Amino acid sequence: MPLARLKGFEKLTGVDDALRLFLKELKPAKLGVDCVPISEALERVVAENVVALGDLPSFDRSAMDGFAVRASDTFEASQFKSRLLKLTEKEIVNEGEASQVWTGGMLPEGADAVVMLEHTRKVNGEIEVLAAVTPGENVSKRGEDIRKKEVVVKAGVRLQPQHLGLLAGLGITHINVARKPKVAILSTGNELVELGQKPEPGQVVSVNQLILSAMCRQLGAETVNLGIARDNLNEISGKIADGLRQADAVVTTGGTSVGYADLVSIVVSKLGKPGVIVHGIAMRPAMPTALAIVRGKPVFILSGYPVASLFGFEVFVRPTILRLLGIEHEPRPMLKAKLTRRVASALGRRVYLRVYVLQKEGEFFAEPIRTKGSGVLSTMTKANGYVVIPEDREGLEEGETVIVHLFDRIGGT
């Protein structure tokens, strides 16, 4: 096996610089559009601004159960001095008339207000009004929710239930959403076996495939499973080339540490221009991450360590997928919490500290998870979020307020 580089990385690139360099070179373009029924559009990303073709509601509606009237007919009415109005069933309310309406029902022509049922009495086909109403009272005006030509949902929005409701209300049955990016995932390493196979001594089950493809799906991407490649130039090269044919992006894990063969980055740079853009990031975990571009498609060369590959994905793959989907800004849910103990960190590295956030008597606390290295996946299942320790800090203090990025539910006591 060739020992390409035996020394440590000569220079580590800062996280922000690495991502900026990479995205500048990649110029990720949106991937085209799917037109889907809105019943299937939950969590899809809107491809272009949706403009209302009409008002919502499309007519003046009653906001209450009661009687549609001309407000001026009620001005003198009170519980001490009722006003009698003639009950009409015609589609027009004239002076001195009232027409029964239900919540959400159309206001008849001529009427401009609704007297609540509770403020009326029915007396021999006449309506006794016991309270005055002002024009517009208890009426939802046409266009109150959305006005014609208004932008209802903007491009880049990930559709939530309430967006779907609004689109439906406007009679919109289909919507153009960003096509799902396809991400091909390859695990490399002689020691790996597929899930379901029994590992021999010295072998381990490949876990990154499953983790990273689940992370892709949570973002709304599809995945192509390229399986496992041995630590062999031809095998790795063939599988990555296959991934580049089938997918919009390729993610590999393993074979990135310096001193090892650096096989994957060698292979990728041979597959096409411009090849590896950055290798070695001033971060922890995931320092040996490499970012490459082959003929316009991104290739992410992540560590084989599960926690390191996970953070490599979080920091570099996630924002790239969001760009491909046309999303400008989609932070994970975050919150401020008090750190429950001091943690040390290395100056000059951006550290992603795993924490468990819980709510106790209305306050949020972040408990740092004791980590033993980036191979220990249970530190991720014990955590529900992470805190970013900046490059210019040597650690965080006990009791310090930190911003936690959540990847699982908040705990409680």
Place this chain on the structure above:
Amino acid sequence: MPLARLKGFEKLTGVDDALRLFLKELKPAKLGVDCVPISEALERVVAENVVALGDLPSFDRSAMDGFAVRASDTFEASQFKSRLLKLTEKEIVNEGEASQVWTGGMLPEGADAVVMLEHTRKVNGEIEVLAAVTPGENVSKRGEDIRKKEVVVKAGVRLQPQHLGLLAGLGITHINVARKPKVAILSTGNELVELGQKPEPGQVVSVNQLILSAMCRQLGAETVNLGIARDNLNEISGKIADGLRQADAVVTTGGTSVGYADLVSIVVSKLGKPGVIVHGIAMRPAMPTALAIVRGKPVFILSGYPVASLFGFEVFVRPTILRLLGIEHEPRPMLKAKLTRRVASALGRRVYLRVYVLQKEGEFFAEPIRTKGSGVLSTMTKANGYVVIPEDREGLEEGETVIVHLFDRIGGT
């Protein structure tokens, strides 16, 4: 049309009391178990504690690329005084020997530490060690991640990518998860037409079906679409009875306001015991919500107003679905934010205030959305979270710190 109750609710029940009364009567039991491959288990809820059948890793592994050695052989080594070790390719490392290992590879018998590649030089088939290592250094010990018999994932956990990885690492290919609850959804109202139909004047497109079924799916429930029922006892009764046959829970919208006919709650109480448990909640929006149980199955009778039905779902349906899934505690993501302006609220009601949260210079601000009633769905698409104003407050102050429950992504500037 019968006018069952013309007066307002005689007594409103508090939110906490209503939910407690209802759940006490319902005694929601878990719904049984599906055994699924872990590749399909993302976001499913674990049905029973998963226990490790072996250690992870299952053998001592090298945490670095380098040479496996006996630490005692290196104690005197330094960059000024190297120690020469004999390179061996046997599966055992004896005194004075070193064996090449790669990250993740099994430590050979006899070795108890790894010298990093960077701290060695290869000299004529011998290894010059330039740094001392202590026993265990650069070694991931067997069981370091998970120990045999340890609980790996607890019942009630909604599986995230990292959980799937850990299960895979332990060789677990399938997992028992809670069966997806089935929720049947019925919209009632003479004014409603299905999405795709052109509404006549006075008609509106039914939107609640789409909103509530999307909310169900986000929780991991399946839905049965019962369509639209006219305001007619037999039609409503038939469809709810159908829902009760097919599903674990029924949700209806419309026909709950007092003064109107209260048709749905009349129908539900006739369908079986114990019928309506609570009707009229001291909350805003969603005051006319009713909670019922028919032969052990929950029936949620929500307002026809989209925003009110959405909050009725949030406050009553959501926790019930979580119980059916076996989840004790799954709050939405939340955070503390500063309210940007004063809001008034009614004493004695719990108010769900829609807000838009954004992050500005590291601080979180919550901007109350100006609402015009619970029919205006665009107030929900403009918001990304809500704040609960307690019953004993008459409002919230400008600059006050509030807890926001997030239902969409945080904005930024």
